[in-house]
Amino acid sequence: MRHVHGALTAAAVLVAGAAVTAAVLVWPEDDTWGGHGPAGRDDRAPASATYSPSPSPSPTRSYPLSRAPRTIPSVREHDAARGPGWQPGAGSRVLVASGSKGLADEGQLLAGELKLPYAYGAQAGPGDVELALAPAKGAAPESYTLSAQNQQVKITGPDEAGVFYGTRTLKQSLRADHTVPEGVVRDRPDRPQRGLNLDIARKNFSAGWIEDRLRDMADLKLNQLGLHFSDDQGFRIASDSHPEVVSRQHLTKAQVRAIVALAERLHIQVVPEIDSPGHLGAVLRTHPELELRNVRGVAARGAVDISKPRAAQIVDDLLKEYAGLFPGTYWHLGGDEYQALMADDPQASYPQLAALAHEKYGAKGTVQDLATDWLNARGAVLRPYGKTLKAWNDGYFRGGSVAPDPRREVEYWTGKEYGARPPGEYLREGRRVVNLNDEYLYYVLGQPNDFRYPTGQRIYEQWTPRVLRGTTAVPARYSDQILGGRFAVWCDLADAQTQDQVAAGIRMPLRATAQKLWDPRRPALNWAQFGALAKRLG
Numbered sequence: 001m002r003h004v005h006g007a008l009t010a011a012a013v014l015v016a017g018a019a020v021t022a023a024v025l026v027w028p029e030d031d032t033w034g035g036h037g038p039a040g041r042d043d044r045a046p047a048s049a050t051y052s053p054s055p056s057p058s059p060t061r062s063y064p065l066s067r068a069p070r071t072i073p074s075v076r077e078h079d080a081a082r083g084p085g086w087q088p089g090a091g092s093r094v095l096v097a098s099g100s101k102g103l104a105d106e107g108q109l110l111a112g113e114l115k116l117p118y119a120y121g122a123q124a125g126p127g128d129v130e131l132a133l134a135p136a137k138g139a140a141p142e143s144y145t146l147s148a149q150n151q152q153v154k155i156t157g158p159d160e161a162g163v164f165y166g167t168r169t170l171k172q173s174l175r176a177d178h179t180v181p182e183g184v185v186r187d188r189p190d191r192p193q194r195g196l197n198l199d200i201a202r203k204n205f206s207a208g209w210i211e212d213r214l215r216d217m218a219d220l221k222l223n224q225l226g227l228h229f230s231d232d233q234g235f236r237i238a239s240d241s242h243p244e245v246v247s248r249q250h251l252t253k254a255q256v257r258a259i260v261a262l263a264e265r266l267h268i269q270v271v272p273e274i275d276s277p278g279h280l281g282a283v284l285r286t287h288p289e290l291e292l293r294n295v296r297g298v299a300a301r302g303a304v305d306i307s308k309p310r311a312a313q314i315v316d317d318l319l320k321e322y323a324g325l326f327p328g329t330y331w332h333l334g335g336d337e338y339q340a341l342m343a344d345d346p347q348a349s350y351p352q353l354a355a356l357a358h359e360k361y362g363a364k365g366t367v368q369d370l371a372t373d374w375l376n377a378r379g380a381v382l383r384p385y386g387k388t389l390k391a392w393n394d395g396y397f398r399g400g401s402v403a404p405d406p407r408r409e410v411e412y413w414t415g416k417e418y419g420a421r422p423p424g425e426y427l428r429e430g431r432r433v434v435n436l437n438d439e440y441l442y443y444v445l446g447q448p449n450d451f452r453y454p455t456g457q458r459i460y461e462q463w464t465p466r467v468l469r470g471t472t473a474v475p476a477r478y479s480d481q482i483l484g485g486r487f488a489v490w491c492d493l494a495d496a497q498t499q500d501q502v503a504a505g506i507r508m509p510l511r512a513t514a515q516k517l518w519d520p521r522r523p524a525l526n527w528a529q530f531g532a533l534a535k536r537l538g
Contacts (some may be wrong), residue, residue: 066181069146069173070533073221074512074525075187083182086148087174089127094189097124102160103263107131110167114174126151126341129170136230142223143188146170148180161267162188165221175537191465193434193484194517195224195268196510201231201282203445203491204249209499210263218266219537220514224488225263226271226332231303232281233494237325241317246288256325257499259263271390274327276315277336277374278303283314290314292340294349300339307356316381323385323440331387332411335375335395340367342418361401368419372402375449379405390434393426394419406431409483414438415469423468427478434487435465441513443506446493457527463512464520470502480511486514510512 066085071413094111096103098121110120110129124130134145134156144166155166161334169187173180197338198205198218214225229236234247237256251259263270270439281302284291289313290305304311340350346367357365360373372395379389389408394417396404410426413436426433435441440463442452465482466473474482487510489502497505511534515523523530 010323010328016230044054063182066183068183069185070176071169071172072530072534072537073167073515074523075185077186077188078181079184080181081149081183083149084151085182086127086129086151086153087179088114088116092127092129093119093121093122095124095128095130096120097130100131100133103133103163105295106160106164106167108113108289109265110171113171118401124152124154127427129153129155131167132156133160133163134158134449139190140188140467143186144169146180146185146187148182148184153180161223162432163483164218164267165189168219172537175196175364176533189221189518190520191482191484191517193486194222194514195226195271195484195485195486196222196506197226197228197436197488199228199231199489199491200236200251201229202233203494203499204234204236204247205499207251207255207259210259212503214259214263214266214268216510217268217370220511221518222510222514223268224330224484224486225268226273227274227489228275228332230274230282233491235251235282238321239318239321242283243319245283247282249494253325259416260326260328269328269330271328271330271332272322273332273334274315274318274322275332275336276304276378277306277311277371278336278338279334280304280315281436287314292350294343295351303339305352306340306370307352312374315378319378319381323382323387329386330392330530331382331385333375333378333382333393333395333408335371337417338371341371365401368397369400369402372397372400372404376402376405380406392423393423393433396421396426396431398425409434411436412468413442413488423474425482426480427474430481430483432483433468434483435468436488437463437468437470437485439470440467441485441487441509442490443488443502443509444490444492445502446496448492453505454509456510456512456531459509460512460515460523460527460530464516466520482524484517485513 054537063084065080065082066073067254086452094107094116094290095116096107101120104120108118132154133156139158141159142161142165144155144162146169147154153170157163157166169185199336208249217225225301235245236247236250238250238252239246260270279302284304290304290308292300292305294300340346340353343349350367353367353370357367357370361369375391376393382389389405390411391408393410393412397409397419398421410431410433412423412433414420415422423433440459442451443453447453462471464473465485466479468474487506489506525533
């Protein structure tokens with residue numbers, strides 16, 4: 001579970017009727033919360049801190065109008081009010097309201113982060129934080145309301161994710177300004193899919209490092225972690241059906257289950273990807289008989305020969321095996337950069353594929369049809385597991401005898417590869433699209449092929465979910481079809497950075513991406529202010 005990154009240093013002010021009582025809470029000077037400071041440190045108020053009533057009644061204090069909590073991403077709406085706001089005091093608790101037992105994880109996590117007692121069903125009083133589910137007609141998924149009034153905070157939402165995001169706002173507000181401002185926050189995400197994509201196939205990342213990314217994502221209200229765990233360089237998760245394909249450095253299934261369980265508690269779905277029919281070099285190392293070879297006998301890097309039934313059997317075995325390991329909604333089929341289709345004349349270069357296409361689809365059948373049918377068939381294997389399927393945009397082709405599955409989501413990353421059509425074509429077909437624009441959102445280790453490490457400032461100032469390709473936004477009429485986006489780490493030159501360098505390098509770009517996926521409008525803070533806030537929040 002998440003350890004909060006910083007401690008509170010503040011005066012806790014309580015107002016009761018016309019009397020003002022105050023206590024100064026002394027916190028560690030290094031401004032860190034438990035879990036990251038010296039072992040055994042107790043960051044709660046010292047036992048000697050007491051509330052001393054004023055010797056005589058005094059007029060009610062006049063407070064300035066509050067400002068919105070300072071968070072990343074920023075809150076979308078705040079109703080300002082006059083009052084002291086909220087700070088945890090000696091008697092504060094985190095409560096889950098009666099009838100909202102589903103919020104126990106959220107309540108216990110927040111209580112641990114704030115080092116406050118946790119209780120279920122108790123009556124809220126001054127100093128408390130109360131969490132409650134409040135289904136409401138028309139309420140947006142993942143939305144929440146945070147009310148700071150009468151020395152209490154109440155966070156409500158139509159679902160557990162929304163309430164969880166409210167606790168992230170509270171936590172960040174305390175970290176930024178040592179208080180939750182008086183008033184009411186009404187907040188919701190602009191896009192339903194918001195996340196980080198990790199290439200763990202080319203570079204082995206430790207389980208602990210991945211879990212740290214999940215904790216960071218949760219505070220940023222990101223809800224999707226893509227795991228690309230199979231490619232030419234490696235296959236990184238243990239397998240029972242085909243242990244021969246697994247790389248020496250890999251995640252055990254127990255480690256994956258722990259990652260998935262942590263993600264679920266943090267309201268993040270893990271999206272696994274076994275890319276095919278290309279990018280299967282790690283599988284082909286032990287099954288060279290399945291390599292795709294052209295008319296001259298030259299092997300195509302990482303590509304399986306889709307005319308051979310055994311190739312489909314091995315991939316399907318793996319898909320079925322991991323469908324249970326990853327119980328979430330989504331599954332990524334890959335589908336990009338199949339080498340057969342990148343030849344000048346696929347039919348002439350790969351006559352075995354052309355022959356099968358003619359056999360299956362008639363004289364007009366093409367290698368493109370075979371590739372499309374391959375991806376459709378892999379999706380059919382996963383449909384019984386209830387998966388919503390995704391594939392890279394260059395795996396969807398125009399024309400042909402076989403149409404791509406219309407239910408499958410398009411993960412748009414490039415306009416440079418064979419088959420990569422302009423975004424408008426997919427949108428005009430009515431397809432739903434997720435934005436992984438390689439102009440802004442690709443962090444490619446070693447910066448090969450003209451890639452440059454993206455900057456958070458460029459994302460923050462120029463990119464929105466509608467900018468799917470290059471720097472130009474698609475028309476606003478298509479906005480509802482764009483489900484969100486993910487910032488992507490690709491490890492083409494795996495040794496170019498250590499995993500700690502990767503974490504540092506993506507820190508600000510990920511925060512900028514989170515901001516624009518939660519609210520794509522022009523941010524109120526300029527980049528320097530945003531950077532200063534990010535530094536303060538940790």
